[in-house]
Amino acid sequence: MTAPLIMIGAGHAHLVAIRDWIRQGYQPPSGSVLITPEPEAWYSGMMPGLLAGRWQSEQCRVALGPLCHAAGISLQLDSLISLDADQRRVQLASGKALNGELISLDCGAGNPAPPHNDGSLELVGAKPFGALYRRWQHWREHGAPARLAILGGGAAAVELALALQRALPGCQLTLICASALLAAQPPRAARLARSLLADRGITLQEGHLVSCIDSGALLTEAGRAIEADALILATGAAPAPWQQNSGLATDSSGFIQIGNTLQSQSHPRILASGDCATLPGCPHSGVYAVRQGAVLGPNLRTLLAGDSALQRYQPQPRALALLATGDAQALACYGPLALRSRLALALKDRLDTGFMRSLQQAGGLPAQDQRPIV
Ligand SMILES: Cc1cc2nc3c(=O)[nH]c(=O)nc-3n(C[C@H](O)[C@H](O)[C@H](O)COP(=O)(O)OP(=O)(O)OC[C@H]3O[C@@H](n4cnc5c(N)ncnc54)[C@H](O)[C@@H]3O)c2cc1C
Known part of the structure; x- marks a missing residue:
C-alpha cells in the first residue's frame, strides 16, 4: 500500500x-x-515548569487524535x-x-550517552518527555534517588536541575558538564546560572567529560569518579x-x-x-x-x-532563549545580553501557553486553563 x-x-x-x-x-x-x-505530543518549553510543579501535565501536551482528525490525517501509534x-x-x-x-x-x-556503561546506574533520558515525566512521577510517589546526577551543560540541563531541586527537595543534585556551563549563551547568563545553582545547593562540575559509567560512578576522562544513584541525560x-x-x-x-x-x-x-x-x-x-x-x-x-x-x-x-529557573523568574538571553526577571517568566509563559492554545484550538479541544498552578 x-x-x-x-x-x-x-x-x-x-x-x-x-x-x-x-x-x-x-x-x-x-x-x-x-x-x-504516543497519543499525545509534549511541549518541551513547558517541561521544566511541569517538573517544578508550575504546570499540570494536561497543560503541557496536546492530544494528537483530535488534531489529526481535524486535518483528515490518520493517526497510527x-x-x-x-x-x-x-x-x-x-x-x-x-x-x-x-x-x-x-x-x-x-x-x-x-540523548547522547557515555560510550561505556555497565548498567549500574538508573539512566533516564531528558527525552522522550513522556518517559521523563513518568519517572519523575515515580520518584515523587515512591521516593527519589538520594544522589541524582544530571549530565549536560546547556539550557535544558540547567532548567532540569533547577526544576528537580524544587520537586525533589531531599535529593542531592549534581550537574556535570563536559565544557563550560551555558557555553552557547552570553557569559553573564553562565554567571547568573552558576550563582543560582550554588544558592539552591546544586553541585556544579564543569569541564568533566564523562566517558564511562562503572560500579555506580561516573568516570571522567581526567580519571575522576563522581558517585550517583541515578543519572539524567540532558546532553543535547x-x-x-x-x-x-x-x-x-x-x-x-x-x-x-x-x-x-x-x-x-x-x-x-x-x-x-x-x-x-x-x-x-x-x-x-x-x-x-x-x-x-x-x-x-x-x-x-x-x-x-x-x-x-x-x-x-x-x-x-539569533533567537531569544528563556530559561525557567524553577521559581517565579526566568533567565532571558539574547545575543550578548542576559537578565533574570519576573517579566522574562511572564513572557515565557505567554509564548508557551499561546503555542499550546493554538494547537488545542486547531484540534477543536476545549481551551485549557492556561494559568500556572503556582
Ligand atoms: C528539558 C528540555 C527543555 C527544552 N526546552 C526548550 C525550550 O524552552 N526552547 C527550545 O527552543 N528548545 C527546548 N528544548 C529542545 C527541544 O525540546 C527540541 O529541540 C525540540 O523538541 C525538537 O523538536 P522536534 O520537532 O525535532 O521533535 P520533538 O519535539 O523531539 O518530537 C519528536 C517526535 O517524534 C516522535 N518519535 C520519536 N522517534 C520516533 C520514531 N522512531 N518513529 C515515530 N515517531 C517517533 C516522538 O514521540 C515525538 O512525537 C528543550 C529540551 C529539553 C530536553
Whole structure:
C-alpha cells in the first residue's frame, strides 16, 4: 500500500504544519498518515515548569487524535525502525511496512550517552518527555534517588536541575558538564546560572567529560569518579541509528542533511525537520523546529499538488532563549545580553501557553486553563 504522505513523529514542525493546514481548511490527500508512538505530543518549553510543579501535565501536551482528525490525517501509534529512502518505504516496530509518495520526518533525536556503561546506574533520558515525566512521577510517589546526577551543560540541563531541586527537595543534585556551563549563551547568563545553582545547593562540575559509567560512578576522562544513584541525560541531540542506514545523505554524526526547502539533500521526496535534521546555521532547538514548521506545511502542500515552487526556510541568526529557573523568574538571553526577571517568566509563559492554545484550538479541544498552578 502506498500512502500519499507519511509523516513520522509528532515533533514541533509537524504540529505547526498540521495546525496551519487546519486553519487554512486544507486536508492532505486521503490516506495520509501520521506515525508516532504516543497519543499525545509534549511541549518541551513547558517541561521544566511541569517538573517544578508550575504546570499540570494536561497543560503541557496536546492530544494528537483530535488534531489529526481535524486535518483528515490518520493517526497510527507506532514507531519507525528503519527507512529505505530509495524505495520510500518505512518499516514500523509493529511489523507493518508502508510506502509513501512523500515522506516527512520530524522524529526528534535521542540523548547522547557515555560510550561505556555497565548498567549500574538508573539512566533516564531528558527525552522522550513522556518517559521523563513518568519517572519523575515515580520518584515523587515512591521516593527519589538520594544522589541524582544530571549530565549536560546547556539550557535544558540547567532548567532540569533547577526544576528537580524544587520537586525533589531531599535529593542531592549534581550537574556535570563536559565544557563550560551555558557555553552557547552570553557569559553573564553562565554567571547568573552558576550563582543560582550554588544558592539552591546544586553541585556544579564543569569541564568533566564523562566517558564511562562503572560500579555506580561516573568516570571522567581526567580519571575522576563522581558517585550517583541515578543519572539524567540532558546532553543535547543524538540522531537515531536508523538514519545512517537509510540511504539518506547524513552528516558525520548521522543527522539528515537538508536544504532550505527542508528536502533531503539526496532524496527530494523525503523532507526532514527539527532535531533529526541538520541545516547550516540552524541549531537543534524547539524554536527553530517551530519556525521550520511554518515552511514545511506549505512545502508539503505544494509537493502533494505536484507543483515545484517551494518556500525557503532561512534560520534566524539569533533567537531569544528563556530559561525557567524553577521559581517565579526566568533567565532571558539574547545575543550578548542576559537578565533574570519576573517579566522574562511572564513572557515565557505567554509564548508557551499561546503555542499550546493554538494547537488545542486547531484540534477543536476545549481551551485549557492556561494559568500556572503556582
Ligand atoms: C528539558 C528540555 C527543555 C527544552 N526546552 C526548550 C525550550 O524552552 N526552547 C527550545 O527552543 N528548545 C527546548 N528544548 C529542545 C527541544 O525540546 C527540541 O529541540 C525540540 O523538541 C525538537 O523538536 P522536534 O520537532 O525535532 O521533535 P520533538 O519535539 O523531539 O518530537 C519528536 C517526535 O517524534 C516522535 N518519535 C520519536 N522517534 C520516533 C520514531 N522512531 N518513529 C515515530 N515517531 C517517533 C516522538 O514521540 C515525538 O512525537 C528543550 C529540551 C529539553 C530536553
